[in-house]
Amino acid sequence: MRLFQNSCFYPSYLPRLNQLAAKAVSFEERRRVFLHDRFGASHFLQPVLEGASEAFFTNGDDEVLQRRWAREQGMPGEPTLEAILLAQIEHHATEVLYNLDPVRYPSAFVAKLPGCVKKAVCWRAAPSGNADFTAYAAVLGNAPSILDIWRRRGCRVESFFPAHDPVMDEYGHGERPVDVAFAGGYSRHHRVRARTLERVAQLADSRNIVFCLDASRLTRLAESTLGRLLPLRRHRRPDAIAAIAKPPVFGRELYELLGSAKIVLNGAIDMAGTDRGNMRCFEAMGCGALLVSDAGEYPEGMQEGVTIETYGTPEQAAEVISRSLQDWPGPAEIAARGRARVRGTYSKDVQWKAFVDLVGRL
Incomplete structure (x- = not known):
């Protein structure tokens, strides 16, 4: 499975990341610093944390990170963050997209995904106003009442959990x-x-x-x-x-x-x-x-x-x-x-096996 996981972080985390990554000059270096600091790691799937060659990870809201990738790949002009994310997905030849930031990248984004993407799923564990996630194959979460909200809005929902880092x-x-x-x-x-x-x-x-x-x-x-x-x-x-x-x-x-x-x-x-x-x-x-x-x-x-x-x-x-x-x-x-x-019930191994099984059912 060629997995692409897109994440995001709180604006208040950015100063810490910029400090930790002060000497990082490339996309890969800044991403490595972020993953080493473990912000949000409970949500990151095992292949991402293990650096598997078939897995790609990015923070689609990190303008510094994303523009470095765009420059390194020779994208002309000043592309939008959405355009960069779409280019990354196509470049990676992604088969399964797991998006942790669907409010920023809702159904309208899914409609633009390249043909290589067979399934796109997202995580959302909070009400999100009028956000539309119906184009995703499933909305994942561990709060039944929140999943019911998305079900009533026409989304397929699946129970999924964070893991022990x-x-x-x-x-x-x-x-x-x-x-x-x-x-x-x-x-x-x-x-x-x-x-x-x-x-x-x-x-x-x-x-x-x-x-x-x-x-x-x-x-x-x-x-x-x-x-x-x-x-x-x-x-x-x-x-x-x-x-x-x-x-x-x-x-x-x-x-x-x-x-x-x-x-x-x-x-x-x-x-x-x-x-x-x-x-x-x-x-x-x-x-x-x-x-x-x-x-x-x-x-x-x-x-x-x-x-x-x-x-x-x-x-x-x-x-x-x-x-x-x-x-x-x-x-x-x-x-x-x-x-x-x-540690036993919610290990990264258990989480990854659950994800693979979930995607297989969609």
């Missing part, structure tokens, strides 16, 4: 000086999560709590000198959160944080309904931390009191965390079982 095995084998870590977004879309963060942040008087927050532009504006003169109070982070907030972390820096924490706090975004199992669950468990996450419907292997702990309210989150830290190392055994379970 084997590089996670390098982290979390020493002391865990951080009592509780949280890494994730903070915006108006995270109201429930924000209340939980505020309650847990109040434990910082007696515990080492580390919140690495990727604040929205509106939140950053609200907290600026100018923003404090505007009616944006509800977009500012509560004092308890702001007092301990650190900049966001990504890639191996994220793995380092998760591997240094006894507990990783997780909370679904408001639009997730009762479905649970976002990528942070796989990352936290994979790095050996005790996952404390909000109650809901979890995938196989994520079981309350066995491999993870859950909470129902912000107050319960603080109670579960306090009790777990007091009873340590008992909950450490739950974390160890969680690490073993996610």
Whole structure:
């Protein structure tokens, strides 16, 4: 199978990538730096991470990366990022396209694919307005309620899961000086999560709590000198959160944080309904931390009191965390079982075999 996987990253990750890739002068060098840093690696298929000759990977939203490829291949003028991506697919003679960025490259893009592409599938685990994915052979995801949305819009859907990144095995084998870590977004879309963060942040008087927050532009504006003169109070982070907030972390820096924490706090975004199992669950468990996450419907292997702990309210989150830290190392055994379970149930080998089987059914 000649596989092409297209991905993307958060705008807030770009400064880190540019710093890591400061000496990279070619497409291949910049791509190698990105893949080594492991941003989003739970979604990257085994042939990509192993550098298989029949697999091609790119970030279609990385203008620096894509324009380097275009120049190296002699594309004239200033082609659009879409034109470059289409040229890459044709040059690779792709048979199967797996697109992790379908909002940017929806059905209109699929209609332009070269004839070598036999099947195109995409991953989408969130509502996406009026985006049209019906031209894809299937929309993949691990949230049943979200998949139902796409099914009702005329898409074929298939259940598929992130995987344990084997590089996670390098982290979390020493002391865990951080009592509780949280890494994730903070915006108006995270109201429930924000209340939980505020309650847990109040434990910082007696515990080492580390919140690495990727604040929205509106939140950053609200907290600026100018923003404090505007009616944006509800977009500012509560004092308890702001007092301990650190900049966001990504890639191996994220793995380092998760591997240094006894507990990783997780909370679904408001639009997730009762479905649970976002990528942070796989990352936290994979790095050996005790996952404390909000109650809901979890995938196989994520079981309350066995491999993870859950909470129902912000107050319960603080109670579960306090009790777990007091009873340590008992909950450490739950974390160890969680690490073993996610490593076995969601290995890269299992993920790749599931993908091959899925494509074969389409």
